[in-house]
Amino acid sequence: MTTDVPTVTPPEAESASGPARPGRQFAKLWCASGASALGEGVTLAAAPLLASRFTDDPRLIAGVSMALTLPYALFGIPAGVIVDRVDRRRTMARIDLFRGCLVTVFTLSLAAGLGSLWTLYVCLFLIGSCETVFRNAAQTLVPAVVPEDLLVTANGRIMGSEKVANQFVGPLVGSSLFVLAVSLPFGVNAATFFTSAFLLSRLRTRPGGETRPAGGGGARHLLTDMAAGLRWLFAHRVLRSLSLTAGAINVVYTGALAVLVVYAHRELGLSDFGYGVLVACQAVGAVAAAKLSPALVRRVGHGWTLVCVGAAIGCSNLVMWLLPSVWAVGAALAVGACASVTWDIVAVVLRQTQVPRELQGRVNSVYRLFAWGALPVGAGLAGVVSKSQGTPAVYALGVGVMALVTLRLAFGVRKWIKGVASDG
Numbered sequence: 001m002t003t004d005v006p007t008v009t010p011p012e013a014e015s016a017s018g019p020a021r022p023g024r025q026f027a028k029l030w031c032a033s034g035a036s037a038l039g040e041g042v043t044l045a046a047a048p049l050l051a052s053r054f055t056d057d058p059r060l061i062a063g064v065s066m067a068l069t070l071p072y073a074l075f076g077i078p079a080g081v082i083v084d085r086v087d088r089r090r091t092m093a094r095i096d097l098f099r100g101c102l103v104t105v106f107t108l109s110l111a112a113g114l115g116s117l118w119t120l121y122v123c124l125f126l127i128g129s130c131e132t133v134f135r136n137a138a139q140t141l142v143p144a145v146v147p148e149d150l151l152v153t154a155n156g157r158i159m160g161s162e163k164v165a166n167q168f169v170g171p172l173v174g175s176s177l178f179v180l181a182v183s184l185p186f187g188v189n190a191a192t193f194f195t196s197a198f199l200l201s202r203l204r205t206r207p208g209g210e211t212r213p214a215g216g217g218g219a220r221h222l223l224t225d226m227a228a229g230l231r232w233l234f235a236h237r238v239l240r241s242l243s244l245t246a247g248a249i250n251v252v253y254t255g256a257l258a259v260l261v262v263y264a265h266r267e268l269g270l271s272d273f274g275y276g277v278l279v280a281c282q283a284v285g286a287v288a289a290a291k292l293s294p295a296l297v298r299r300v301g302h303g304w305t306l307v308c309v310g311a312a313i314g315c316s317n318l319v320m321w322l323l324p325s326v327w328a329v330g331a332a333l334a335v336g337a338c339a340s341v342t343w344d345i346v347a348v349v350l351r352q353t354q355v356p357r358e359l360q361g362r363v364n365s366v367y368r369l370f371a372w373g374a375l376p377v378g379a380g381l382a383g384v385v386s387k388s389q390g391t392p393a394v395y396a397l398g399v400g401v402m403a404l405v406t407l408r409l410a411f412g413v414r415k416w417i418k419g420v421a422s423d424g
Contacts, residue, residue, distance in 0.1 A: 025204050026145045030158055032199035033138060036096060037162035039192030041170015043103075045276045046178045046185035047124060048261040050110075053182065054117040058262045058391070062383025065258040067121040069375030071129040072368055079132040080229055080365020084358065088137040088144070093200035095130045100193035102126055103186055110183035136368070140360040143352055144205040155348055159341055160290030168283025175276020229362025232355070239354070239367060241412065242347055245306075246371035248405050249313060252398040253340060254375045255382030256317060263391040267324045274326075281330035285338030293342040302346050303413035310409050312339035314402030321395035 047068075051061045083091070106123045109115050146154045177184035234240055264275040297305050316336035319328050355363045382394045 028199050028203045032196040034161045034165050035192045036196040038165035039189035041166035042174035042185045043189045045171035045174030058386035059383035062258040062379045065379035066376040067124040068128040071132050073373035075132045076369040077365045080362040083137045088141045093197045095134045096193045096197035100190045103190040107183050107186040156290050163286025164283045168280045171276040171279035175273045229366045233366045243367045243370040247374035250374040251378035252401050254378035258379035258382045259386045281333045282337035285334035286341045289338040289341035293345050307409045309339040309343045310406035317395045317398035
């Protein structure tokens with residue numbers, strides 16, 4: 001796995017007349033993303049807690065994360081083809097409208113006492129299936145709303161607000177409402193989906209901002225489009241390497257979060273609300289990343305920034321393995337989240353600026369097949385290891401994997417720098 005990473009200087013978002021602004025239409029997309037992330041954060045806190053009411057088996061609790069992320073591996077590439085063929089804004093609005101209705105039905109079933117672990121799995125699987133299209137369309141829609149010289153600013157705002165909503169406000173709200181009634185967090189999630197659908201329905205893209213291929217129906221065209229995305233990504237050494245590296249990192253990161261509720265209850269002795277507060281610590285790191293990552297990239301370059309990401313996630317797992325303290329674990333989660341957001345900012349901007357607009361959906365879907373297709377693998381492995389060896393063993397394995405990933409990243413960056421020097 002090579003890890004050659006170019007030094008791509010982030011575009012400046014300022015002009016002689018002062019800082020440029022992404023605009024009102026971007027604000028609608030920003031708010032819609034924030035609302036959807038808030039609902040996701042509420043569910044991410046409430047779903048493992050609900051699963052722990054049905055079972056105490058770490059494997060079945062980790063199944064919550066597997067149900068939510070398995071669609072990335074199953075439907076990732078077809079979702080990218082769909083995104084390149086449809087009106088992305090309308091598709092996103094319809095998806096969130098459907099998800100709002102779905103979660104409303106699930107909420108009513110919980111309130112009526114009809115909920116079960118398997119209905120939770122089904123609900124999360126359907127939400128995740130929709131998310132494969134929604135998330136792909138969202139990232140490809142940003143360049144259709146803001147000009148290229150504002151992509152770093154726009155992506156930073158979206159990712160920062162999503163992480164705050166998803167990892168701070170959402171978990172606190174979700175765990176608090178769960179204590180009052182198990183169905184309440186899911187009702188809030190439904191409301192956020194409806195809010196996002198409304199905002200997206202009012203969004204307007206820039207003239208010529210969206211580019212979609214004409215025609216192209218049927219199974220033969222579907223396979224042709226999927227193959228085009230595969231060929232483009234595998235021909236691009238940097239993005240191919242980033243997708244494989246992201247997959248390895250996601251195995252560790254998702255595994256750590258999949259059994260966090262078990263770790264919080266058994267190792268740290270926290271209540272359900274305490275677990276929500278612990279998850280919310282990630283938002284501190286996410287906010288820091290939105291502010292610090294551009295400066296870090298300017299100072300050390302994209303390549304060494306990604307090396308720092310690998311080292312930071314490894315250190316986060318090391319603390320959770322060896323220092324089972326609430327304060328230490330909270331700080332470790334913040335560091336891990338900061339690293340995760342920094343990786344996303346670098347990788348997303350790189351894809352948005354280097355992938356042709358008409359291929360972005362397909363290439364992004366192939367990238368996610370390797371990067372996000374590892375999410376259910378990480379969750380499943382974490383559940384098995386936690387059951388057989390104890391939850392701390394999950395974080396011990398994470399340290400080993402991240403050490404290898406970080407060394408590989410550092411080797412790839414050094415190799416690329418030497419290549420540039422010899423060419424110069």
